[in-house]
Amino acid sequence: MPEGHTIHRLAAQHRELLAGHRVIASSPQGRFVAGAARIDGAEMVTADARGKHLLHSYRRTDGTELTLHVHLGLYGKFGHGRTPAPAPAGALRLRLATTKDWLDLRGPTVCELLEPPEVAVLVARIGADPLRPDADQRRAGARIAASRAPIGALLMDQSVVAGVGNIYRAESLFRAGVNPYRPGREVDAVTWLALWRDLRGLLQRGVRAGRIETLRTGDRRAARAAGTRFYVYKRSGQACLRCGTPVMAAVMVARTLFWCPTCQPG
DNA sequence: GTGCCATGTGAAA
DNA sequence: TTCACCTGGCACC
Numbered sequence: 483m484p485e486g487h488t489i490h491r492l493a494a495q496h497r498e499l500l501a502g503h504r505v506i507a508s509s510p511q512g513r514f515v516a517g518a519a520r521i522d523g524a525e526m527v528t529a530d531a532r533g534k535h536l537l538h539s540y541r542r543t544d545g546t547e548l549t550l551h552v553h554l555g556l557y558g559k560f561g562h563g564r565t566p567a568p569a570p571a572g573a574l575r576l577r578l579a580t581t582k583d584w585l586d587l588r589g590p591t592v593c594e595l596l597e598p599p600e601v602a603v604l605v606a607r608i609g610a611d612p613l614r615p616d617a618d619q620r621r622a623g624a625r626i627a628a629s630r631a632p633i634g635a636l637l638m639d640q641s642v643v644a645g646v647g648n649i650y651r652a653e654s655l656f657r658a659g660v661n662p663y664r665p666g667r668e669v670d671a672v673t674w675l676a677l678w679r680d681l682r683g684l685l686q687r688g689v690r691a692g693r694i695e696t697l698r699t700g701d702r703r704a705a706r707a708a709g710t711r712f713y714v715y716k717r718s719g720q721a722c723l724r725c726g727t728p729v730m731a732a733v734m735v736a737r738t739l740f741w742c743p744t745c746q747p748g
Numbered sequence: 749g750t751g752c753c754a755t756g757t758g759a760a761a
Numbered sequence: 762t763t764c765a766c767c768t769g770g771c772a773c774c
Contacts, residue, residue, distance in 0.1 A: 485755055534756075555756045557767045573767065589767045591757050640757090647755050694755080716754090736762095737756085 484554045486645020487688030489531040490613050492560055496529035496538060496585065499562060503580040505540075510570035510577060517595045518576060521548060526578075532608045533644025535592075537601070549601045555591025562586065611644040612682035613689065623674045626666040633669050634662030635735045643678075645685060649715050652740045653696035654681050656713040661748035662734060662741050714740040 504525050507518040524540040527547075531537070538550040552558070567584035570577060576587040587593060596604065610622040625642045626633065636642050637651045646654070655662050658677050660669065669677075688694050696712060697705050704723045705711060713723055717740060718731035727744040 488755080553757070555758090555766070556754065557756090557769085559768070591766065638756095649755060738754090 484534060484556075484558065485647035485650055485685075485688070485694065486531070486533055486611060486613055487685050487694065489534050489536050489554070489645070490685075490689050491692060492536055493529040493531040495562070496526075496536075499583045499585060500526040500538070500578060500580060501528050502526070503582075506579045508570075508577050510574040511572075514576050514593055517550075517593070520595055521550060524548065531611075532605060532614070533611045533640055534647070535604070535608060535644075547598055549596045549598070551592060551594050551596050551601075551604065552587065552590050553592035555589070558590035559588050560585060561588070607641055609640055609642040609644045610678075612678060613645060613685050619675075619678050622678070623671065626669055626674055627671070629666035631666055632663045632734065633660060633666055634739055634741075636666045638735045638737065643681070646681060648737045648739075649694050649712070650681060650684060650688075650696075651737075652715045653694075653713055654684060656742060656746060657684075657696065657698075659746055661743075661746045662739055664748050714742055716740065 502525070504523060505521065507522040509515045509518040521540045521542070524542040527539040527541050529536065529538045534553060536552040540548045540550065542548060562583060562585045565579065565582055565584055567577065567579055573588055574586055575590060575593050578585045610617040610619055622642050626636050629636055634651060634655060637646050637654070638648070654677060657680055658673065660673065660677065684696055701713070701723055708720065708723060710717055714729045717729040719728050721727070722729055722742040722745060725742065725744045727742055729740055730743055731738055731740050733739065
């Protein structure tokens with residue numbers, strides 16, 4: 483489930499597996515052959531996540547630095563294990579291996595190598611990531627306060643808030659009691675700060691749990707009875723866990739949005 | 749077994 | 762605005 487929490491987990495895992503090691507890189511599928519050749523034999527320095535973007539930094543034998551930029555998109559997936567690695571099968575975009583471990587990447591939206599200036603450009607266009615201590619929450623708040631776009635669209639805009647996907651959008655707005663159609667400029671500073679803090683907590687919980695968990699303790703029983711793990715996500719037409727009103731659904735920013743018209747009035 | 753939908757984004761039109 | 766990416770889960774036959 484690649485919203486931001488997944489990518490941060492992967493970054494930690496990749497540091498564990500690869501940091502400080504030279505990697506053997508290949509692209510069995512053939513779509514990243516030239517790129518794999520450029521990092522083949524390089525030392526993996528570290529792995530980092532910025533929103534849904536994963537960045538591996540490598541130091542090559544000639545001393546130059548290169549960054550592997552991966553975005554999983556909807557279908558992308560990593561797999562790993564202890565050597566020896568199984569024979570490559572199917573669409574394997576990239577295989578990285580050390581003497582001990584292998585890491586496979588399949589189906590990403592983005593898999594490319596960036597020079598340092600290109601990394602700077604990428605980082606500059608990524609918004610505030612609630613999982614990062616260096617996140618600029620005020621800048622995100624300023625963008626929201628200046629926008630006529632609905633908050634449900636702004637939360638999905640990765641240049642404003644990074645790492646929030648369709649599930650966290652729906653669930654955090656429900657938890658905050660904010661209607662997704664409320665324009666950003668009508669989200670006051672107090673509400674935004676509460677939303678930001680809640681998102682940070684939810685994403686941190688997601689990193690720890692390895693999946694998206696948004697229910698408050700007191701609501702777990704009702705959720706279990708309703709056969710769901712969420713307040714509103716994918717619950718179109720079903721009764722709201724809090725008030726019983728049928729959950730609404732509509733497309734916003736090309737994704738299905740869910741909300742309770744009673745708990746999130748406006 | 750088949751077909752549809754999905755946690756996301758970028759390119760093409 | 763639509764398609765492509767390329768995979769897994771699930772409803773339905």
